[in-house]
Amino acid sequence: MDAFSALAPSWTEKAVHAHGFNCPTCRKSNVEAAKNVWINRRSPVYGEGQKRKWQEFYHCECGCAWWAWSSDRPPSELGERPEREPNRPFFDPLDDW
Numbered sequence: 001m002d003a004f005s006a007l008a009p010s011w012t013e014k015a016v017h018a019h020g021f022n023c024p025t026c027r028k029s030n031v032e033a034a035k036n037v038w039i040n041r042r043s044p045v046y047g048e049g050q051k052r053k054w055q056e057f058y059h060c061e062c063g064c065a066w067w068a069w070s071s072d073r074p075p076s077e078l079g080e081r082p083e084r085e086p087n088r089p090f091f092d093p094l095d096d097w
């Protein structure tokens, strides 16, 4: 619900950078085990080809908090929304950037 809130939830403070979209502790994927998610859209970074990327924080059910770049997210096979328009900014009525 608050994945796009402006303020970082407290559990993100101890998040570690995961290389890949798996929990560094239990190796479960964000889709399998994330009980909470927060997207740091306040600090987007421009990667290759002017494509924006940002930090995605996941709170795993094992208690570990981790984050990875949105650009590193693998294509999902588990029913996540397909990205039809990758360059379209997220719609958010409260957005002010």
Ligand SMILES: [Zn+2]
Pocket (backbone or CB within 6 Å): 023, 024, 025, 026, 027, 028, 033, 060, 061, 062, 063, 064
């Ligand atoms: Zn875990």
